[in-house]
Amino acid sequence: MSEQQRLLLYIGSYAEAADSGVYVVEMNPSTGELSRLSDASGLKNPTFLQVDKERRKLYAISETTTANGERIGEVVSFAIDPAAGSLTELNRAFTLQPSTSHIELEPKSRYVVVSGYHGGNVGLVRLQDDGLADKQVDERQHEGRGADPVRQDRPHPHSALFTADSRYVLVADLGLDKVYVYRLDEEGDKLVSHSEVKTEAAAGPRHLAFHPNGKWLYSINEVNSSLTLYTFDAEAGTLSVIDSVPTLPEGFKGENTTAEVAISRDGKYLYGSNRGHDSIVVFAIDQTSGKLSLMQHISSEGGHPRHFALTPAGDYLIAANRDSDNLAVFRIDTATGKLDFTGHTAQISKPVCVQPQLFQL
DSSP states (O other), X not given: OOTTEEEEEEEEEOOOTTSEEEEEEEEXXXXXXXXXXXXXXXXXXXXXXXXXXXXXXEEEXXXXXXXXXXXXXXXXXXXXXXXXXXXXXXXXXXXXXXXXSEEEEOTTSSEEEEEETTTTEEXXXXXXXXXXXXXXXEEEEOOXXXXXXXXXXXXXXXXXXXXXXXXXXXEEETTXXXXXXXXXXXXXXXXXXXXXXXXXXTOOEEEEEEOTXXXXXXXXXXXXXXXXXXXXXXXXXXXXXXXXXXXXXXXXXXXXXXXXXXXXXXXXXXXXXXXXXXXXXXXXXXXXXXXXXXXXXXXXXXXXXXXXEEOTTSSEEEEEETTTTEEEEEEEOTTTOOEEEEEEEEXXXXXXXXXXXXXXX
8 A cells, every 4th residue: 555545444432422432543454453543522322434435524423412302313424634534523413313323325425314223213314515414304214013022122224225326225124124125216305115025034134235246135134143135126126035044153052143244345255243152254155146155253352243344455354342342353365255363453432333444645
């Protein structure tokens, strides 16, 4: 990497507003070594982030209260200075009540979608031309319950994912065992219900990842620790369930919930995280069918790997271990997809989200 490039990690966390909540960490791409540069405070539980690299903006979710004292989520916009390794808060916009769990940036940077795990709702927030959060322009409320009486007593939309062409946004509802497909109505600033697909009962879809071919979608399922493969018909905007596999090693009997799913840039490998087993699981993806073959389970080098991300070059995986307050760096063998712990970690309080970005300075 030349001196004109910088690999930065943006970390969201559980935090009180008075404390540091969003962190900027530099990563040495040769060694995987991490160096903490700066942080931002003033946000309550900025657990999930999105980065607009081109406009050098960062969007964080946060929790606050209305004038009436009611809980409400907000989107907080920051300006990114990659040379200084700093963030500058720009503005805030109210979103869903009572809070949000995830934020997704629309590929053309005109909107963000927020998911309300606790309220069972999904919000569409418009962005201004300068990248600042404008206002929430639409909200969709999910209804019903799932098979698990404890975890699925009501809707729990946990995350959203846009198709590459921005035509559709897919929402994983952990509480209803469904993935909803909404059509983005740009003229009306609305999410229009389009289709839905039901997973295995008591699966609990949490996060989603598209294969680079755009035809295969994978959900990591929190309640029953599994991964589901769907085919996506881009023209019709519909999903079909193809297969499901466990994320845990055979014989594991302890408590576990899954968290994040990601796919290598070449589409050959899939990664998932287990919380309880505290591992990263690696699968090979069959390039004809999209089905998964187990390759590896490796310790996440901490407790409760709530999120992880692959670096832009695809040579490292960074795991965010919430309960042990650390980031752990793994080198990826691009020939096999397998992980090897580098020995490099960084102490971060309750990390929940990792967003790596490579900047040209």
